[in-house]
Amino acid sequence: MKPWILGLTGGIGSGKSAAAKCFSELGVHTVDADHAARWVVEPGRPALLRIAEHFGNHILQSDGQLNRAALREEIFHHPEQRRWLEALLHPLIGEEIIQHLALAESPYAILVSPLLIESGQHQLTQRILVVDTPEHLQVQRTIARDQVSEQQVQAILQAQAQREHRLTKAHDVLLNDRDLGWLESEVRRLHDFYSNLRGDQS
Incomplete structure (x- = not known):
């Protein structure tokens, strides 16, 4: 049974990398588009x-x-x-x-991409999960993580797909507005659901 592909995306500072890490720790094969761009x-x-x-x-x-x-x-x-x-x-x-993605041995594989929708990479996927975060939290987290100014974060937010547009493309939305424990429990819940889906149902 060939694994089906889940696209995982979200704006800067939304926690998509943290979510991807949680999925990976549950044994899901993940491919990061940013890594592919470096390779x-x-x-x-x-x-x-x-x-x-x-x-x-x-x-x-x-x-x-x-x-x-x-x-x-x-x-x-x-x-x-x-x-x-x-x-x-x-x-x-x-x-x-x-x-x-073809190396995946898990029931489904994940393509992690900040530009999943803008780049057309979503066409490689059967289902889209958007990690969503209120904008004030995105800004706070990105400033803390990257030591950049609020202006720089706002410029990146403008360049990425507008939040509303991204959400219209989502099959599933993970609201990441609490702590890491919450994120992990949400990922586990989604993982249980995804593990029982077949590509043709997704």
């Missing part, structure tokens, strides 16, 4: 060679790794360069995600 640009991978050819070798560090700060600088000021980069990387990231 495709590792040294020796074709994408990194293409990026260096396109932008020049200053985009590489002395050890051959991608210089992320330099790349961010290139695409921040030039939207057409960002589109070029996305056109190169998105299909590769999609392939990487599919390969890693």
Whole structure:
């Protein structure tokens, strides 16, 4: 029986990573889209060679790794360069995600992605779980975690899918407005439900 795929998403500071960790500890195979995005640009991978050819070798560090700060600088000021980069990387990231999801041996597998809906990655999933948090808590948690200003958090919130839009796509919503113990109990409840679902019912 092939595992079905659950998409797990949520805004910055919502606790989606903490929720994903809880699922993982229950034995669910999880694949993080952010990790896949890093894997495709590792040294020796074709994408990194293409990026260096396109932008020049200053985009590489002395050890051959991608210089992320330099790349961010290139695409921040030039939207057409960002589109070029996305056109190169998105299909590769999609392939990487599919390969890693295919290794799942649990009844269902989870694709964790902050941009699940915006990137179209939700098309790889049969069901969507949104970890949702009131905005004031998102801001508080992100400032505490990343040591950034409230303005920076607000800018990221604006760039991510608007909360209402994300919620309209959700099959399930986990309201994460309490402590970690609450989150763990909610994940266990959902895990019991998901473990009994078959792909065609999801």
